[in-house]
Amino acid sequence: MHDSAAFDRVDAILREQQADRAQLLARMVSIDSTPGNEGAIQDLIYGLLDADGFEPQALPVDPELVRQRGPRGMAYVPVGGPNVIGTLRGVASGRSLLLNGHCDTVPFGDLTQWTYPPLSGLIRDGVLWGRGSCDMKAGIVAALSAMRAVRQAGIKLDGDVSFLSTVGEESGSGGAIAFTADCRKYDAAIIGEPTSLVIAPANSGSLHAKVFLQGSGTHAGVREAGVSAITKFAGLVQALEGFEDERNERLTHPLYSDVRNKVPVNVGVVRGGTWAAMVPESVECHVRIGVMPDESLGQVQVEFDDFVQRWARGDRWLCSHPPVIDWSGPQVPGTAIPPDSPLIQAMADSYRMTLGADPQVRGMTYGSDMVHFTESGNIPTVVFGPGDIANAHRVNEYVPLDQFDSATRVLAAMILRWCGCASA
Numbered sequence: 001m002h003d004s005a006a007f008d009r010v011d012a013i014l015r016e017q018q019a020d021r022a023q024l025l026a027r028m029v030s031i032d033s034t035p036g037n038e039g040a041i042q043d044l045i046y047g048l049l050d051a052d053g054f055e056p057q058a059l060p061v062d063p064e065l066v067r068q069r070g071p072r073g074m075a076y077v078p079v080g081g082p083n084v085i086g087t088l089r090g091v092a093s094g095r096s097l098l099l100n101g102h103c104d105t106v107p108f109g110d111l112t113q114w115t116y117p118p119l120s121g122l123i124r125d126g127v128l129w130g131r132g133s134c135d136m137k138a139g140i141v142a143a144l145s146a147m148r149a150v151r152q153a154g155i156k157l158d159g160d161v162s163f164l165s166t167v168g169e170e171s172g173s174g175g176a177i178a179f180t181a182d183c184r185k186y187d188a189a190i191i192g193e194p195t196s197l198v199i200a201p202a203n204s205g206s207l208h209a210k211v212f213l214q215g216s217g218t219h220a221g222v223r224e225a226g227v228s229a230i231t232k233f234a235g236l237v238q239a240l241e242g243f244e245d246e247r248n249e250r251l252t253h254p255l256y257s258d259v260r261n262k263v264p265v266n267v268g269v270v271r272g273g274t275w276a277a278m279v280p281e282s283v284e285c286h287v288r289i290g291v292m293p294d295e296s297l298g299q300v301q302v303e304f305d306d307f308v309q310r311w312a313r314g315d316r317w318l319c320s321h322p323p324v325i326d327w328s329g330p331q332v333p334g335t336a337i338p339p340d341s342p343l344i345q346a347m348a349d350s351y352r353m354t355l356g357a358d359p360q361v362r363g364m365t366y367g368s369d370m371v372h373f374t375e376s377g378n379i380p381t382v383v384f385g386p387g388d389i390a391n392a393h394r395v396n397e398y399v400p401l402d403q404f405d406s407a408t409r410v411l412a413a414m415i416l417r418w419c420g421c422a423s424a
Helices: 003-016 018-029 039-051 063-069 133-152 174-181 220-225 229-250 297-313 316-320 342-355 370-376 401-419
Strands: 057-059 083-088 097-102 127-129 161-166 189-191 205-214 265-272 282-291 324-326 381-383 398-400 421-423
Touching (some): 003 018, 003 133, 003 342, 003 401, 018 039, 018 127, 018 133, 018 401, 039 161, 063 174, 097 401, 127 133, 161 174, 174 370, 189 370, 229 297, 297 316, 297 324, 342 401
Parallel strands (some): 097 161, 097 189, 189 381
Antiparallel strands (some): 057 083, 205 324
């Protein structure tokens, strides 16, 4: 059966199930799956896979294996459940496809800032609200729904399609590390992280540095007799903007040509001072440095070290009290698949057939489990899903339901195109 004819049948089912699909997403959002609490949602996903005849398996995550195989410097939070996988078996020797989503979410943050409770799953004005709605339970439900519709349409695939729900992505990617350490070979994978329906064949990496600045404490009443480490830190923050600008101007990559800030530098943690009546004598700040897919982590580390020390040599105090940089934090490389990968072409064709427009294809400036699938699992992978990454990891997280539906339809078309249709 030609995949366009098969898609018409599958798409009709997806349109009929639009409301039910939104309710399933609301149900998933209502389940707390913050780090260490993934058990309940994995039980739900296991049950859904079982009900659809997808041969579910629960795959325990060995914490020792994760520590051995994971990126340097990562502090892993113990996961609260196993990975869960299910498969719709093909009837011939067609290409296999792995659909993936992580079931865990970041914590809720300040509850007083939420317009609607983070576990509400409330649907209003065409969007669904709640923690994990965007990152990335919408991607999970889209993948599950696409697989189910193919089966319900009575279509036999040439190759296998599997759905894998991983744990621990937000706390170090423990689930993906464990899975790819000894996984079966797939011909391609799609991770449903929020890309606003952009096809992303590349993810950035990141380096995490702790920078320590020394001042000279004294009584606030004679503050000019001391040296404020916080004042020095303010100068560093301004200088880091220049470091970010220089890297963005110098670095090029075909998948990031239209991305304004390819390698963001973010100061995420600051600790300094002990008392308002004391000039602060020290500051510790944690900096996250974006890394392009083709950059060496070691080279970026050297660049940052050199930059901070050159900046310090321009300050009379810091010349003799230079900053100290600790690189014991996470070091995660970027990753990309070749631009002529058949996976990218198949995704673009599926997008055009489904949505009637050309897709955007570009790299993402965040990391995901993609690096583990491509580097450890040797599986060509793209990231594609509903929702804007700017809505992730923040209060009032939401996902637009029209993007959610579009992603589901594109994934269904991709299953048919990539795995092949043996018969109806």
